[in-house]
Amino acid sequence: MAGLPFRIDLEDIRFVLYDQLDIDQELTKIPKYEAFTQDVYEAMLDEGARISRDVLYPINGPGDREGCKLDRDGNVTTPSGFKEAWKVQAEGGWIGLSAPPEVGGVGLPHSVTMAVTEMFCGAAMAYQMYPGLTAAAARVIHKYAPEAWRQPIAERMFTGKWAGTMCLTEAGAGSDVGENRCKATPVAGEEGAYLLDGEKIFISGGDSDVAPDNIIHMILARTPNSPPGTKGLSLFLAPKFIFDENFDSTTRNGAYVVGIEEKMGIHGSATCTLALGDRGPCKAWLVGREHAGIEIMFLLMNEARIGVGVQGLALASTAHQFAKAYAAERLQGSSFEKWKDPTAPRVPISLHPDVRRMLMTQKVYAETLRSLTYRMGHRFDLAENDPAQHDRLIGQVELVVPVLKAFGTDIAFEMSAMGVQILGGYGFIGEYPMEQLVRDAKITSLYEGTNGIQAMDLIGRKLRIGNGALFIEWMKDANTECGLAKAAGFASEADAVEKAIGQLAQTTMHLGGLGAQGRLDLALVQAYPYLRMFGTVQLAVEALIQARVAARVIAEKGSTPHLAGKALNLRFYVRNLLPQATALAKSIQSNDDSCLDPALFQA
Numbered sequence: 001m002a003g004l005p006f007r008i009d010l011e012d013i014r015f016v017l018y019d020q021l022d023i024d025q026e027l028t029k030i031p032k033y034e035a036f037t038q039d040v041y042e043a044m045l046d047e048g049a050r051i052s053r054d055v056l057y058p059i060n061g062p063g064d065r066e067g068c069k070l071d072r073d074g075n076v077t078t079p080s081g082f083k084e085a086w087k088v089q090a091e092g093g094w095i096g097l098s099a100p101p102e103v104g105g106v107g108l109p110h111s112v113t114m115a116v117t118e119m120f121c122g123a124a125m126a127y128q129m130y131p132g133l134t135a136a137a138a139r140v141i142h143k144y145a146p147e148a149w150r151q152p153i154a155e156r157m158f159t160g161k162w163a164g165t166m167c168l169t170e171a172g173a174g175s176d177v178g179e180n181r182c183k184a185t186p187v188a189g190e191e192g193a194y195l196l197d198g199e200k201i202f203i204s205g206g207d208s209d210v211a212p213d214n215i216i217h218m219i220l221a222r223t224p225n226s227p228p229g230t231k232g233l234s235l236f237l238a239p240k241f242i243f244d245e246n247f248d249s250t251t252r253n254g255a256y257v258v259g260i261e262e263k264m265g266i267h268g269s270a271t272c273t274l275a276l277g278d279r280g281p282c283k284a285w286l287v288g289r290e291h292a293g294i295e296i297m298f299l300l301m302n303e304a305r306i307g308v309g310v311q312g313l314a315l316a317s318t319a320h321q322f323a324k325a326y327a328a329e330r331l332q333g334s335s336f337e338k339w340k341d342p343t344a345p346r347v348p349i350s351l352h353p354d355v356r357r358m359l360m361t362q363k364v365y366a367e368t369l370r371s372l373t374y375r376m377g378h379r380f381d382l383a384e385n386d387p388a389q390h391d392r393l394i395g396q397v398e399l400v401v402p403v404l405k406a407f408g409t410d411i412a413f414e415m416s417a418m419g420v421q422i423l424g425g426y427g428f429i430g431e432y433p434m435e436q437l438v439r440d441a442k443i444t445s446l447y448e449g450t451n452g453i454q455a456m457d458l459i460g461r462k463l464r465i466g467n468g469a470l471f472i473e474w475m476k477d478a479n480t481e482c483g484l485a486k487a488a489g490f491a492s493e494a495d496a497v498e499k500a501i502g503q504l505a506q507t508t509m510h511l512g513g514l515g516a517q518g519r520l521d522l523a524l525v526q527a528y529p530y531l532r533m534f535g536t537v538q539l540a541v542e543a544l545i546q547a548r549v550a551a552r553v554i555a556e557k558g559s560t561p562h563l564a565g566k567a568l569n570l571r572f573y574v575r576n577l578l579p580q581a582t583a584l585a586k587s588i589q590s591n592d593d594s595c596l597d598p599a600l601f602q603a
């Protein structure tokens, strides 16, 4: 598009997977992953990159302009090329990458699945919503659907024969899921079967043509006489087409799309209003126990939120790759040393100090976010296979999930907007891909729990688990990293990070103190700034880890510009970005309550 090549930072992806996480050595010790040698990973990464470049990226811009269409029968047509891309992914097994082979998956570790997903989302985020949500729904079905359906339905979804959706949101129930009103009435004489009545809104892929055989909707609804709030919610499976014992479609079920949203970004992803039981009965089957709906959703939440974090990482990295390519080509102005000389040669904008600052900011955020994201995926891999370490590893993921989701996606939006700034006026116009990235990136801070809700989850739930035990362990790990970095020759940077960890601990105690004094309101005002501070310190720790690992690899194999860049990343991060943590500590601890003044914003 307009001369900007789509590039994937495979060098950095490989660095994190092999040099930092050592997956080709460590994970092969786990029986489930022993067949995955580095050759296998390499083949997956190369082919994933090829599909991203040759199949997905070419449909991204046109798909944004074309959007989705809805016919009178509630059928959605996706933009040109989406069906073909789905076919490529389905035939190649790319939808069920981390799913077990017995349900048609590849059984790939989460860390490697994330790397491939990053490439796919970076190439075509709107398209990737269809396989992403299908795999998410299939995971629920595989674990919780009625026994006889688990394998056959999950397999149909992981292999792309059927698609899937997650239906939580209603007009009055967004962040407050407990306000769900959709009704589920048992069908007399049919164990586990219900009729649904209600309306779900904002359902991604609520209908589509990528998998015409069937779409399985996972729907939260309320059975008769259920208690109010989230405790009264149950989870149901409602297919677009009712199927027989061979899973062949028989009749159309009463779950119809009655509208698709006009929206800011991800135009290729149909955001649907789904009417249940309006145009004929909507039959559904209970998944898990009655009233266990929210419990099941909670079990999936970590993965889903990390998945949105991967989208953020993908967009931040893609924005940087576009900006870097543009800045190297775009001639404008002379070198700052010769600015008074009108005859001086014009230079690429990548030589202007202000543009370099922006490029470096994008680079450092993208690479440290990648480190954090894959490290969390790696912890899942290790946890699943080590019962003795399971709870500790999952606990560490749990604490960081809201930070990864919210800080990561806000940074992604900011880095995409910075990409527009780097391109100048060309960044703003539709001929270049940058403005679409900004529009597409914004949704990641809103769905799967808004970033404000993530911040409340962090201070209200995660920090309190085990009376702060998760945070204390996080601190120990982070300080250990500082010690290792000092030993590797990064003493001054490690000192600065250690100081920031101390400030974070002090700020955490300050918030705890507000809670103890009954000033929950003040703590909640500062929830998001606190999450932002946490993220700022967390990525400093990632920069430390990466610089240390790169130093080791340089000593073993010699330097490359990419490896040498890790020490520069650390220096830049510590001097230019980490100081934001100190400023945030100060504002969080100011106890300022001006925004809570009753004179403001009367309802």
Ligand SMILES: Cc1cc2nc3c(=O)[nH]c(=O)nc-3n(C[C@H](O)[C@H](O)[C@H](O)COP(=O)(O)OP(=O)(O)OC[C@H]3O[C@@H](n4cnc5c(N)ncnc54)[C@H](O)[C@@H]3O)c2cc1C
Pocket (backbone or CB within 6 Å): 166, 167, 168, 169, 173, 174, 175, 176, 201, 202, 203, 204, 205, 263, 266, 271, 443, 446, 447, 448, 449, 450, 451, 452, 453, 456
């Ligand atoms: C493009 C798109 C795709 C989507 N896909 C899906 C999907 O596939 N399935 C699905 O079920 N849903 C989906 N959603 C819905 C999405 O998850 C919700 O929009 C989101 O959860 C926020 O709900 P809301 O829009 O009602 O905002 P609200 O909940 O009304 O929030 C508005 C603002 O108030 C804040 N707020 C709300 N409650 C509180 C509180 N208690 N304390 C502090 N602040 C609060 C929020 O953080 C936010 O800033 C999608 C939405 C969009 C736009």
